[in-house]
Amino acid sequence: MCFVFTLVSLCLLLHFVYRSETIQ
Numbered sequence: 001m002c003f004v005f006t007l008v009s010l011c012l013l014l015h016f017v018y019r020s021e022t023i024q
Helices: 002-023
Strands: none
C-alpha cells in the first residue's frame, strides 16, 4: 500500500514539473 502511494506521489510530482517547464 505504501509503495502505491509513493508511486502515485512521484507521478504527480513529475507531471507537475513537466507542466511547469512546458508553460515556460
